[in-house]
Amino acid sequence: MRILVVGSGGREHAICYTLRAAENPPEVFVAPGNAGTAAIAHNIDIEATDISGLLTFVEEMSVDLTIVGPEQPLVLGLADALRSRGFAVVGPSAAAAQLEGSKVFAKDFMKRNAIPTAIYRSFTSHELDAAVSFIRALGAPVVVKASGLAAGKGAIVCDTTDEAEETARMMLVDDRFGEAGREIVVEEFMRGEEASVFALCDGSSYVLLSPAQDHKRVGDSDTGPNTGGMGAYAPAPVVDAALLARVEVEIIRPTVSGLANEGIPYNGFLYVGLMIEDGNPRVVEYNCRLGDPEAQVLLPLLNEDFRNLMQATASGSLKEKGPISLRPDSAACVVLCSGGYPGPYAMGFPISGLEEAAQVDGAQVFHAGTSVADDRVVTSGGRVLGVTATGDSLEQALARAYSAAGKISFEGMFFRHDIGRKGLERLLPA
Numbered sequence: 448m449r450i451l452v453v454g455s456g457g458r459e460h461a462i463c464y465t466l467r468a469a470e471n472p473p474e475v476f477v478a479p480g481n482a483g484t485a486a487i488a489h490n491i492d493i494e495a496t497d498i499s500g501l502l503t504f505v506e507e508m509s510v511d512l513t514i515v516g517p518e519q520p521l522v523l524g525l526a527d528a529l530r531s532r533g534f535a536v537v538g539p540s541a542a543a544a545q546l547e548g549s550k551v552f553a554k555d556f557m558k559r560n561a562i563p564t565a566i567y568r569s570f571t572s573h574e575l576d577a578a579v580s581f582i583r584a585l586g587a588p589v590v591v592k593a594s595g596l597a598a599g600k601g602a603i604v605c606d607t608t609d610e611a612e613e614t615a616r617m618m619l620v621d622d623r624f625g626e627a628g629r630e631i632v633v634e635e636f637m638r639g640e641e642a643s644v645f646a647l648c649d650g651s652s653y654v655l656l657s658p659a660q661d662h663k664r665v666g667d668s669d670t671g672p673n674t675g676g677m678g679a680y681a682p683a684p685v686v687d688a689a690l691l692a693r694v695e696v697e698i699i700r701p702t703v704s705g706l707a708n709e710g711i712p713y714n715g716f717l718y719v720g721l722m723i724e725d726g727n728p729r730v731v732e733y734n735c736r737l738g739d740p741e742a743q744v745l746l747p748l749l750n751e752d753f754r755n756l757m758q759a760t761a762s763g764s765l766k767e768k769g770p771i772s773l774r775p776d777s778a779a780c781v782v783l784c785s786g787g788y789p790g791p792y793a794m795g796f797p798i799s800g801l802e803e804a805a806q807v808d809g810a811q812v813f814h815a816g817t818s819v820a821d822d823r824v825v826t827s828g829g830r831v832l833g834v835t836a837t838g839d840s841l842e843q844a845l846a847r848a849y850s851a852a853g854k855i856s857f858e859g860m861f862f863r864h865d866i867g868r869k870g871l872e873r874l875l876p877a
């Protein structure tokens with residue numbers, strides 16, 4: 448069996464690793480992949496956004512199943528192109544991927560379906576005055592978001608209404624966010640603790656994975672600018688069983704059935720970013736894919752044959768497969784970054800200690816921004832490695848991940864030292 452994985456991050460390495468760890472592993476191709484995927488699968492030189500290149504590859508190689516990692520190819524219609532030609536794929540249609548690709552679509556969808564989220568209004572380029580009035584009516588802090596895809600940089604939390612007005616002007620009038628910012632969402636600032644819940648959907652049914660928590664800010668104690676994610680752990684105790692049950696009834700179920708009722712059934716991983724305030728969950732955002740680094744802690748907790756799970760998702764038969772089985776363990780991931788990230792950084796530095804790190808009990812190093820030069824693994828991105836470990840408690844998983852991270856070095860390397868702290872505090876006896 449041949450599987451194509453689309454993408455090149457830690458998420459895609461984790462997907463390849465999980466597929467290849469099975470007893471009878473499939474042949475796995477990755478487009479374009481990284482140094483980690485090259486060691487366990489075939490990297491192919493096609494960009495994740497090259498829809499026609501990917502389509503030709505799938506046709507020529509008779510690929511049996513395609514798993515799409517990142518959002519751009521989904522928003523560009525890769526899943527539709529494959530499905531309409533009869534190829535099996537895990538990933539939503541372009542229409543359903545609007546949940547991530549258009550914040551205006553996502554907010555309007557939540558309103559239509561009574562899914563709890565922040566109060567908002569949307570505005571187009573010639574509606575700056577109306578946006579300013581709404582910003583003043585909401586008061587600070589207030590959030591201004593470019594509606595389109597902006598590589599995680601399109602949501603600006605503004606501490607003053609002046610800053611919010613300026614941000615709205617930059618997006619709508621000055622075109623500083625390009626096409627993505629020609630329509631904006633202005634919304635109420637939500638207080639509370641963030642967590643994410645993931646569902647794997649096959650168009651009509653779904654299964655839930657472990658709730659997880661990411662660490663978006665670059666610095667310890669959630670300081671500094673936003674990043675793609677500096678580390679994650681799962682399960683996240685802030686979403687206990689009772690809260691997860693509420694999230695399922697109030698958010699996941701109406702999302703999946705709402706999309707199906709609107710004629711755009713959702714197939715693939717659905718990522719729901721939540722804000723939890725006084726025990727009440729509201730949606731911050733939807734993503735139409737697995738999170739990264741969240742995938743790196745979710746996949747090791749699956750007690751399932753991942754290939755079967757992916758095939759059942761693609762063929763719409765998750766229900767027949769029955770409930771998903773998760774290991775009763777914890778997983779933690781610490782992301783090792785290039786000095787300067789999320790700003791500009793240098794690349795091409797050799798990485799040492801990868802083998803030593805992999806010797807740590809329960810540890811697995813997932814590659815993100817890495818490539819091979821002169822037979823050495825070198826840095827080639829901002830987020831370089833996701834050092835992941837499982838353990839029978841969150842404490843053990845974190846200790847193992849940090850122990851493995853300590854074996855690795857490259858010039859300029861840095862990481863957060865407080866991954867999982869909120870989870871540990873919550874688990875302390877009262």
Ligand code: AMP
Nearest residue numbers: 565590599601602634635636637731732
């Ligand atoms: P988004 O691009 O919508 O995922 O937003 C990025 C980050 O901005 C989120 O993970 C939150 O930390 C923050 N954020 C977005 N919207 C809100 C909101 N309404 N209230 C508070 N924080 C928000």
Ligand code: GLY
Nearest residue numbers: 675676738739740
């Ligand atoms: N870790 C956040 C994301 O994947 O969007």
